[in-house]
């Protein structure tokens with residue numbers, strides 16, 4: 001019998017000191033990563049910035065920007081080694097719950113056309129594609145479209 005106890009994964013607010021760890025994940029999972037400044041600015045701007053942590057280790061993160069009636073997921077990322085274990089879903093459900101608590105009527109996000117795994121997660125959560133932003137993202141060869149997705153809350 002395996003009696004090893006796995007430390008639990010918690011969701012807690014992102015702190016400035018976390019950015020140096022987050023940026024390593026960001027560079028591992030995104031071809032066009034945010035800079036440390038982007039994360040620091042999100043914290044300073046009062047966006048809802050959260051991390052998935054297991055003791056000292058950071059496994060993933062998510063950021064939501066609130067406006068009076070709408071919420072926008074600005075980023076969501078799970079460290080490569082921790083993907084496909086339910087953590088992306090856990091963080092997204094947490095961000096949606098926060099948007100509901102803040103009385104947002106809907107929550108939006110953008111996702112690259114080619115990012116099928118993320119789009120599948122969003123559709124599983126009930127997001128629907130409502131528009132396309134042509135050439136929204138930089139890509140290896142030119143630009144790539146974004147699907148704009150919305151979940152009514």
Ligand SMILES: CC(C)(COP(=O)(O)OP(=O)(O)OC[C@H]1O[C@@H](n2cnc3c(N)ncnc32)[C@H](O)[C@@H]1OP(=O)(O)O)[C@@H](O)C(=O)NCCC(=O)NCCS
Pocket residue numbers: 029030076077078079082083084085086087088089090110111112115116117118120121122124
């Ligand atoms: C997209 C991402 C956040 C999903 O997080 P995750 O922890 O790996 O996903 P989960 O284990 O919670 O899976 C939830 C659902 O997402 C979908 N999904 C996740 N990984 C997938 C994959 N590789 N292929 C297909 N579907 C996938 C599935 O629908 C899955 O549900 P299921 O297990 O019932 O089939 C994560 O893969 C990631 O950080 N990717 C790189 C960064 C990124 O693309 N961020 C989103 C930018 S818009």
